[in-house]
Amino acid sequence: MELQVQLLMNTLQIGSVYVLFALGLTLIFGVMKIVNFAHGTFFTAAALVVSSVMIWSVDTLGMPIWFSYLIAFVLALLVVCIIGFVVYVFGFQYVLKDLNGSFILSIGLLLLLNGTYLILYGGVPRSIPAVIPGNITILGASLTIQRLVLMIVATIITLGLYILVHRTKLGLSLRAVAEDQEAAMLQGIPYRRVALYGFLIGATLAACAGALMATVTPVTTVIGDDFLVKAFIIIIIGGLGSVLGAILGGLLIALIESFGGYYFDPSTATLVMFVLVVVLLIVRPQGILGHAEK
Amino acid sequence: MLKSNPGLALCILIALAAVCFALFSGEPYYVQVVIWVFANAVLAVTLRFVLLIGELNIATAAFFGIGAYTTAVASTILDWSFFASLLAAPIIAGLISALFGWVTLRTKGPYFLLISFAFTEIVRLLYTKSDVLGGNSGMIGMFPPMELDAYFPAIAITLLAAIMFGLYAAERSNLGRVFKAIKNNEDIPRSVGLNVIGLKILCLVIASTAVGLAGGVNAYTNSVIAPADFTYFVAVLALAYVKIGGEGHIIGPIIGATILTLAGQLLHSFGPYENIFYGIIIIGVLLLVPGGIVGLGERFKAGTFIGRAGR
Amino acid sequence: MNDTQTDTLSAYNTGSEGKTLLKAEGLERKFGGLTAVADFSFELHDGEILGLIGPNGAGKSTTFNLISGFIPPTSGTLSFLGQNITSKSATYISRMGLIRTFQHESLLSEMSVADNIIIATTHRLKTAAARLERMREMAKLTGLEDYLEVTASSLPHGLQRMLSIAIALAAEPKVLCLDEPLTGLQGAEVKAALDLFEMIRSELGITILLVEHNMRAVMRICDRILVLNHGRLLATGTPEEVSQNELVIEAYLGHKK
Numbered sequence: 129m130e131l132q133v134q135l136l137m138n139t140l141q142i143g144s145v146y147v148l149f150a151l152g153l154t155l156i157f158g159v160m161k162i163v164n165f166a167h168g169t170f171f172t173a174a175a176l177v178v179s180s181v182m183i184w185s186v187d188t189l190g191m192p193i194w195f196s197y198l199i200a201f202v203l204a205l206l207v208v209c210i211i212g213f214v215v216y217v218f219g220f221q222y223v224l225k226d227l228n229g230s231f232i233l234s235i236g237l238l239l240l241l242n243g244t245y246l247i248l249y250g251g252v253p254r255s256i257p258a259v260i261p262g263n264i265t266i267l268g269a270s271l272t273i274q275r276l277v278l279m280i281v282a283t284i285i286t287l288g289l290y291i292l293v294h295r296t297k298l299g300l301s302l303r304a305v306a307e308d309q310e311a312a313m314l315q316g317i318p319y320r321r322v323a324l325y326g327f328l329i330g331a332t333l334a335a336c337a338g339a340l341m342a343t344v345t346p347v348t349t350v351i352g353d354d355f356l357v358k359a360f361i362i363i364i365i366g367g368l369g370s371v372l373g374a375i376l377g378g379l380l381i382a383l384i385e386s387f388g389g390y391y392f393d394p395s396t397a398t399l400v401m402f403v404l405v406v407v408l409l410i411v412r413p414q415g416i417l418g419h420a421e422k
Numbered sequence: 423m424l425k426s427n428p429g430l431a432l433c434i435l436i437a438l439a440a441v442c443f444a445l446f447s448g449e450p451y452y453v454q455v456v457i458w459v460f461a462n463a464v465l466a467v468t469l470r471f472v473l474l475i476g477e478l479n480i481a482t483a484a485f486f487g488i489g490a491y492t493t494a495v496a497s498t499i500l501d502w503s504f505f506a507s508l509l510a511a512p513i514i515a516g517l518i519s520a521l522f523g524w525v526t527l528r529t530k531g532p533y534f535l536l537i538s539f540a541f542t543e544i545v546r547l548l549y550t551k552s553d554v555l556g557g558n559s560g561m562i563g564m565f566p567p568m569e570l571d572a573y574f575p576a577i578a579i580t581l582l583a584a585i586m587f588g589l590y591a592a593e594r595s596n597l598g599r600v601f602k603a604i605k606n607n608e609d610i611p612r613s614v615g616l617n618v619i620g621l622k623i624l625c626l627v628i629a630s631t632a633v634g635l636a637g638g639v640n641a642y643t644n645s646v647i648a649p650a651d652f653t654y655f656v657a658v659l660a661l662a663y664v665k666i667g668g669e670g671h672i673i674g675p676i677i678g679a680t681i682l683t684l685a686g687q688l689l690h691s692f693g694p695y696e697n698i699f700y701g702i703i704i705i706g707v708l709l710l711v712p713g714g715i716v717g718l719g720e721r722f723k724a725g726t727f728i729g730r731a732g733r
Numbered sequence: 734m735n736d737t738q739t740d741t742l743s744a745y746n747t748g749s750e751g752k753t754l755l756k757a758e759g760l761e762r763k764f765g766g767l768t769a770v771a772d773f774s775f776e777l778h779d780g781e782i783l784g785l786i787g788p789n790g791a792g793k794s795t796t797f798n799l800i801s802g803f804i805p806p807t808s809g810t811l812s813f814l815g816q817n818i819t820s821k822s823a824t825y826i827s828r829m830g831l832i833r834t835f836q837h838e839s840l841l842s843e844m845s846v847a848d849n850i851i852i853a854t855t856h857r858l859k860t861a862a863a864r865l866e867r868m869r870e871m872a873k874l875t876g877l878e879d880y881l882e883v884t885a886s887s888l889p890h891g892l893q894r895m896l897s898i899a900i901a902l903a904a905e906p907k908v909l910c911l912d913e914p915l916t917g918l919q920g921a922e923v924k925a926a927l928d929l930f931e932m933i934r935s936e937l938g939i940t941i942l943l944v945e946h947n948m949r950a951v952m953r954i955c956d957r958i959l960v961l962n963h964g965r966l967l968a969t970g971t972p973e974e975v976s977q978n979e980l981v982i983e984a985y986l987g988h989k990k
Contacts, residue, residue, distance in 0.1 A: 161532075163532050163536060219705065219709065223708075227478070227531055227532055227535065228473075228478055229708060229712075231478060231535065231661075232661060232662075232665055232708050233704075233709075235658050235661070235662075235704060236700075236702070236703075236704035236708065237701065237705065238701070239697040239698065239700050239701030239704065240702060240705065242697060243694040243696075243697035243698035243701060244694075244698060246694040247694050247695075247698075357540060360536045360539060360540055361540055364536050364540070368533065393551075395547050395548075395550070395551045398547055399544065399548075402540060402544045405540065406525055409525055409526060409528060409529060409533075409537070410525060410528075596851070596855060596861065596864070599844075599851065599852065600855060602843075603841050603848070603852045606841040606843045607838055607840070607841055607842065609803070609838070610835075610840070610841055610849075610852065610853075610900065611852055612803075612827070613801065613803075613827055613833055613834075613835070613901075613904075614832060614853040614855075614856065614900065614901070614903070615824060615827040615828040615855075615856035615857070615904055616824065616855060616856055617824045618824070
């Protein structure tokens with residue numbers, strides 16, 4: 129029982145980050161019909177900013193850790209938004225709805241940004257000091273408070289996004305554009321502006337995930353890339369462009385990873401995920417919640 | 423046939439020259455570079471072959487690896503002869519790709535792209551977890567037999583060149599026309615009695631068989647293979663070759679592979695700057711010269727030599 | 734709205750003498766909660782030109798997609814040449830000789846006229862020479878012989894329509910299903926197209942199922958007409974019978990108002 133609770137806690141904790149990451153990808157796909165292979169670089173950038181700012185402000189300026197983390201978090205989102213804006217304006221806006229073109233562009237960005245990070249940050253992994261120290265026991269399973277908070281914050285952000293997409297005017301525009309871009313434009317929705325917002329929201333979600341993960345794992349310049357394959361599997365399972373699909377898919381993959389990883393080993397868990405994808409493809413090519421093509 | 427196609431004649435001459443260079447040059451390093459150029463060109467040409475039906479096949483990297491591992495197993499574990507172990511590579515790669523295509527080609531576009539990506543990473547993961555295949559450190563000891571050792575570079579170049587000529591012939595045949603039709607609008611071929619899914623699978627199998635053989639040649643060329651040689655990044659570089667050379671004609675990826683492979687040799691010592699260089703080249707070509715070098719040549723011929731952003 | 738009496742109608746009681754080539758019984762197709770076609774039965778007889786008309790959204794395109802195997806029916810059966818083809822693939826059905834055209838994106842827009850037609854010969858003809866010969870014949874028949882190397886998308890609109898018919902003909906159909914082939918054609922082009930359809934029927938012996946909005950053309954060329962409304966068969970009969978049917982007049986006028 130304790131063990132199962134522990135594994136479930138792991139699932140929720142990894143899952144909440146996967147969901148944030150995959151949500152950004154699926155949102156960008158929905159609005160722009162592109163797959164952003166450089167999505168991991170947003171995640172990485174945020175983690176790098178958090179780690180750099182915190183190490184500097186805590187060691188050099190002697191700020192309290194929690195305060196320093198808050199500043200770092202905000203700065204990380206800001207930096208990622210600026211990167212996102214620049215790559216959109218100088219790149220992605222020219223390859224909207226162009227699958228091959230956007231793939232190549234995002235790969236080019238991946239190389240360029242990862243190379244730049246390596247030069248600026250160096251290759252040595254760095255850990256940041258614990259923001260909230262201490263442990264907590266839930267139903268016999270032990271958990272650092274930090275991870276619990278991470279989980280809660282990620283869930284709140286996910287809920288926030290869900291409300292944004294389903295309850296606001298911007299969300300309506302995003303959904304309309306994802307459903308049928310031309311019809312949306314006929315309704316007077318400015319496609320290019322909505323695409324930019326969608327892209328920036330997606331980037332910000334990846335940044336949130338990166339800034340949160342930086343508190344519990346050593347930061348490297350390729351930290352975001354590890355999430356990419358899993359995120360792809362998640363959005364294939366959930367259906368490209370589906371918000372709910374990304375949430376369910378993220379939790380499912382985390383469940384397989386957590387339990388499969390314990391009872392077998394991590395690579396078996398990854399294999400199980402792939403088998404799941406194959407079975408799903410045979411049964412339901414458009415994903416669990418994706419729409420069938422007419 | 424050659425009289426009416428001077429470009430093809432020139433390519434055959436270049437291939438023959440490369441074979442002669444491999445036979446008579448005393449510089450092993452340069453011979454090695456020539457083989458790399460040909461191997462990378464095959465990767466780019468096979469990636470482009472699946473682009474004929476409109477699909478971006480990251481699993482090109484996986485089938486390259488499957489070919490290499492097949493040859494390595496056949497050669498070092500099963501003790502098969504040189505040619506038998508080479509022959510096994512395209513067969514196994516082709517068979518696995520048929521299965522892979524049967525499952526995945528029900529989807530297209532972004533789904534196929536992502537699945538081929540995931541497949542590539544998972545196959546690589548399998549290598550790292552397999553003790554028989556040497557785990558993370560891979561396999562070593564694939565050497566051509568002594569009596570063939572001196573001729574191996576020439577054999578490798580001949581095989582790689584033959585693959586490209588074969589794919590060129592396939593593209594020029596009616597089959598190539600059908601593939602392009604599927605990319606253009608697959609409802610039309612379907613409405614006139616063609617089995618579109620079957621043809622897509624065939625396209626993938628042809629490309630995978632070809633790249634599988636290249637993988638087998640690669641195993642003997644390097645004598646050492648490891649999982650890290652077959653990440654999705656292999657396909658990404660192949661795509662860069664295709665884009666830079668231009669995908670309008672088969673010669674595009676070959677030109678792209680040649681230029682970037684040679685440039686890569688010069689840039690090896692620059693560490694992270696090498697990736698930044700590739701990144702800038704890829705982005706720049708995509709946005710400024712979308713047709714690649716081949717497209718540039720055609721526009722030059724047509725007299726509309728004006729750069730434009732995007733497509 | 735006006736489909737209350739359709740159940741009493743039967744498609745079988747009129748028609749020409751030829752044997753039945755294509756037969757649909759109780760055809761139904763739903764998309765989610767939406768019923769696009771329901772309880773649709775008809776027969777297509779050898780040698781006739783059968784018109785399928787109805788207001789926009791009546792289910793004509795769905796019917797075409799169903800009989801050509803591009804989508805499977807939710808229920809009902811289809812038989813062609815005496816064989817049950819319900820839920821058979823589009824490839825299978827087109828190989829049997831039921832060839833359709835498309836209302837939109839009916840061409841290989843990036844390929845030459847010659848390549849467009851050659852693609853359609855690929856399944857039946859195995860040598861390049863035979864394909865070329867058939868391609869030339871079809872191009873000549875449809876007035877495209879001077880445009881063989883032109884990219885399909887740069888053809889004038891009228892010739893694009895001709896090309897889509899040439900593609901279908903090159904595949905050697907027994908039954909040719911034309912999806913709004915006259916859309917966007919000018920007066921003289923319409924007449925030429927109708928002459929071509931007549932010739933296809935009389936000289937090539939191909940049976941035609943025609944979906945078309947141009948009423949005058951349908952009335953002129955069809956032997957029988959099926960009228961669909963809200964996915965159901967509203968009326969059937971000769972052009973004269975149909976044009977005097979009150980339900981049909983109401984359906985059309987009701988939509989126009």
